[in-house]
Amino acid sequence: DGGITQSPKYLFRKEGQNVTLSCEQNLNHDAMYWYRQDPGQGLRLIYYSQIVNDFQKGDIAEGYSVSREKKESFPLTVTSAQKNPTAFYLCASSMGRITEAFFGQGTRLTVV
Amino acid sequence: DQQVKQNSPSLSVQEGRISILNCDYTNSMFDYFLWYKKYPAEGPTFLISISSIKDKNEDGRFTVFLNKSAKHLSLHIVPSQPGDSAVYFCAAIAGAQKLVFGQGTRLTINP
Numbered sequence: 001d002g003g004i005t006q007s008p009k010y011l012f013r014k015e016g017q018n019v020t021l022s023c024e025q026n027l028n029h030d031a032m033y034w035y036r037q038d039p040g041q042g043l044r045l046i047y048y049s050q051i052v053n054d055f056q057k058g059d060i061a062e063g064y065s066v067s068r069e070k071k072e073s074f075p076l077t078v079t080s081a082q083k084n085p086t087a088f089y090l091c092a093s094s095m096g097r098i099t100e101a102f103f104g105q106g107t108r109l110t111v112v
Numbered sequence: 113d114q115q116v117k118q119n120s121p122s123l124s125v126q127e128g129r130i131s132i133l134n135c136d137y138t139n140s141m142f143d144y145f146l147w148y149k150k151y152p153a154e155g156p157t158f159l160i161s162i163s164s165i166k167d168k169n170e171d172g173r174f175t176v177f178l179n180k181s182a183k184h185l186s187l188h189i190v191p192s193q194p195g196d197s198a199v200y201f202c203a204a205i206a207g208a209q210k211l212v213f214g215q216g217t218r219l220t221i222n223p
Contacts, residue, residue, distance in 0.1 A: 006155075033211065035213070040121065040215070041215055041216075042116075042118075042201060042213040042214050042215040042216055043156070043201065043213040044213075045210060045211070045212070048210060058210070088153075090155050090156070092155075092211075094211075100146055100158035100161055101158070101211055102158070103148075103155030103156050103157070104155050105154055105155050106153065106154065106155050108153070
């Protein structure tokens with residue numbers, strides 16, 4: 001079955017530690033995205049990538065980093081520079097410009 | 113700057129009646145609009161979309177209306193069912209493949 005997989009579903013980290021969230025898709029989609037959702041807020045774009053080895057900052061990229069070495073994978077690193085890292089993180093992918101994006105199940109990150 | 117706005121954080125509708133969710137946008141370059149449905153602790157799932165060259169798109173119980181002059185779109189669900197209870201996000205695309213989402217509206221269908 002084709003799909004987009006995020007792991008882990010729940011993640012706990014101590015303050016000051018970097019943490020990497022995994023996102024893998026086997027849909028052969030070119031574009032991939034990372035969003036963050038906080039309670040009572042919409043999805044805010046962190047980073048996106050339209051092709052391998054290329055990515056752009058979204059609206060709230062500070063404190064985050066990404067890589068796109070393979071078409072299938074778009075990992076997100078939450079660094080210690082991110083002031084409020086506790087949130088629900090969603091990865092998505094899409095084929096082209098005029099199409100719906102498919103989302104993963106999300107990773108809930110809690111920093112203590 | 114919130115380019116896509118859903119001004120109603122919540123909506124409660126009786127089962128069997130029509131649910132109308134609204135969305136406003138400010139960027140006139142948006143040319144494709146989508147609605148997503150989201151359950152707690154899950155990723156959003158695509159529901160229905162509309163191109164800016166159309167003013168209506170229908171899929172079963174779901175209809176999306178687009179009013180470009182007012183920069184407004186709405187999602188109609190009729191008849192509403194208990195399984196429709198979820199958070200609904202509208203989203204828009206312009207130019208560089210960047211989906212912009214609204215804040216979401218929590219729809220509750222009462223029996």
